[in-house]
Amino acid sequence: MIDLGQYLPILLFLGVALAISCVFVFLPMGVSRLTGTHNPTAEKLSEYECGFPAFEEPRSQFDVRFYLVAILFIIFDLEAAFLFPWAVSLDFTGWSGWTTMMIFIGELAIGLIYAWKVGALEWE
Amino acid sequence: MTEFFQSLGMNYEWAWFVATIAGILLIAFPLMLAVAYVILIDRKVWAAINLRKGPNVVGPFGLLQSFADGLKVFLQETIIPSAANKGIFIIAPIITFTVALAAWAVVPFADGVVLADINVGLLYILAISSLSVYGVVMAGWASNSKYPFFSAMRAAAQMISYEVSIGFILVCVVLWAGSWNLTEIVEAQRGHGFGIVNGFYFNLLLFPMWVVFFISSLAETQRVPFDLTEAESELVAGYQTEYSSMAFALYWLGEYANILLMCALNTLLFFGGWLPPVDWAPLYWVPGIIWFLLKTLFFFFMFSWVMATVPRYRYDQLMRLGWKIFLPMSLIFVFVISGYLMATGHFGNPA
Amino acid sequence: MIQAIAFYLFATMVIASGVLTIMSRNPVHSVLWLILAFFNAAGLMVLLGAEFIAMLLVVVYVGAVAVLFLFVVMMLDVDMAELRAGFIKNFPLGIAIALVLLAELVLGIGALGAGPLELGTASGANAPNLANSNIENIGALLYSKYIFVFEAAGLILLVAMIGAIVLTHRDLKTTRGHQNITKQVRRNPKEATQMKQPTVGEGVEL
Secondary structure (H helix, E strand, O other): OOOHHHOHHHHHHHHHHHHHHHHHHHHHHHHHHHHOOOOOOHHHHOOOOOOOOOOOOOOOOOOOHHHHHHHHHHHHHHHHHHHHHHHHHHHHHHHHHHHHHHHHHHHHHHHHHHHHHHOOOOOO | OHHHHHHOOOOHHHHHHHHHHHHHHHHHHHHHHHHHHHHHHHHHHHHHHOOOOOOOOOOHHHOOHHHHHHHHHHOOOOOOOOOOOHHHHHHHHHHHHHHHHHHHHHOOOEOOEOOOOOOOHHHHHHHHHHHHHHHHHHHHHHOOOHHHHHHHHHHHHHHHHHHHHHHHHHHHHHHHHOOOOHHHHHHHOOOOEOOOEOOOOOOOOOHHHHHHHHHHHHHHOOOOOOOHHHOHHHHOOOOOOOOOHHHHHHHHHHHHHHHHHHHHHHHHHHOOOOOOOEOOHHHHHOOHHHHHHHHHHHHHHHHHHHHHHOOOOOHHHHHHHHHHHHHHHHHHHHHHHHHHHHHOOOOOOOO | OHHHHHHHHHHHHHHHHHHHHHHOOOHHHHHHHHHHHHHHHHHHHHHOOOHHHHHHHHHHHHHHHHHHHHHHHHHOOOOHHHHHHHHHHOHHHHHHHHHHHHHHHHHHHHHHHHOOOOOOOOOOOOOOOOOOOHHHHHHHHHOOOOHHHHHHHHHHHHHHHHHHHHHHOOOOOOOOOOOOHHHHHHOOHHHHOOOOOOOOOOOOOO
16 A cells, blocks of 8 residues: 655655756846846857857757667666566565566567677667 | 644644655755765865865865855856757756756655655656656757757767666665665665675675666766766767856756765665664664765765776767676576575565 | 645646647657656556556656657657648548547546546555555566466567667668677787897898
8 A cells, every 4th residue: 555645745845856946047047137147149149069150950960779779778668667566576476477577588688689689789 | 853843833734744845955955065065075086086186275175166166157147049949948957956856855864764755766766867868858959059969869878778777786676675665675784794794785696786786877877987978079068068057057966966866876775775884783873874974975985986097988888888788787687686586485485 | 635636736737738749839849748748647646546657657658768759859850831731631530530539538537427536545456465565566466367468568579679670770881890899808918919029121021
């Protein structure tokens, strides 16, 4: 049974943390207007590329490998998610529960070996 | 603490509320103070290893250095680049810092000294720290500038790569402790090694997992040798390049708060949290929170030490380490540890 | 009381961010709203007493799936005009799906008579060991009663993984020879170098 009373502090903590962070971001903006350091110019506000005007669209180049990493991460994260309840219920499920999970891990290990052999884990 | 506020004449609900808010502030502000000093410690340690003096001008031994830096940054102008997506650009540091603070809600500082003692405390930390990738990606994207974007992509791929093995390592620890509750995990470590040593590290099967966890926590927090996101020779200064003033400082603070969290996790999961190193009565006279803080500081020292001595990895080596060494290794250890525990009847006599 | 306030807070946030997800013009904003929706849904799960599912929602959906969405969306240059054209082309299909969803909603509202949701007090009548947290109960059920479903899930994950690799993996022509780290580490000066002392004017034989 869960105790919701333990979760309310977390919600409050999230609220307080958010408030503190907002203060940290917005207060200096206000202060800089008061102290006169707020002085935006077009040059200052342009994006940074080693002193030159930007050569190309910044968001264009992107390696497809990043997708692959993200997809592999989803799959292994899900596998870990299946392990979470398994790890604390072994005293209940016993050897059959253990064997099931080992078969499951084995299946994903095959996937990992495949990824390895194909070279999906290589970065150049 | 609720009783104290009740004794001031408040009814239970208000006393609880005030006590909780006080507890939250008692975690958040000392944490920020700790971050300020930990930055100083970091610089002092690097200086000592490099045979320099380190910050020593502002205040005695440079003790006020971090505050001077903070004040300077606070009075700076907040620059929002004209090409940036303003909303996301401002929200990104807020998310980073909120997430870095919020994870501390479930950390037990001593026996019973914990804000929210939930059943799935460790999962909560895992969940919250998986959010920190957004602060980085949003900053990189919203800056609309080439280097921050590359850096953010690298950072995201790096963080998720190492999160995979961290998940499996946590499973190994939980198998042994039998709970996802951090307090129970610490209690399970009492007298773990020969009935004397408090801590899972004193265990041939879990020690390698601790080593992997320590290295993964370096990678997860983008510390040297895995600070490729801030490789200044190729990426200017990382995803915060376009940030200035306090928004920039929030990344700095958030990063160090995350490092401290990882140090605290090392302590809680493998080195017995608030328990003294050895299960010996006189050592219990020292309050648990002192042990906890000392151990956390020790891990922070190790982080600084690594930073001062180890050269940076290359990105393909980083990915190789995460996917080809740590992932298979932690998977095998899940198999070995659970098999060992089953065979030795750790789980009683299940059906 | 507080549970009710929290419920309405999370519920409004879920719906509002859900609406904003489909209304945003910028796809990156859409994904960010979607993340907020997931996060608040996790809050609702906690209120229902499903703490493990709540954490899982954040770990898997926010921590993993949404990262992929964000990667995809950040890279794609979404052309709004083209999207509009697609919108008109797929309009009948959209209407059909909307009708199905509407029917589900009506059915869902019909279930109102079954009584209100009980917040934080799951009866857990099917749980094997009531005293423990629900993460243990889920484990105890999933790995005893639902073994085959679970293994099927494992196979689906395997297929998904192989499919993803087949679709996205390109053999790079320009790889610089792969580094064999073990080989590099095992090299020692004795094997790698040779001492020669040639006499003047004779050169070295390699």
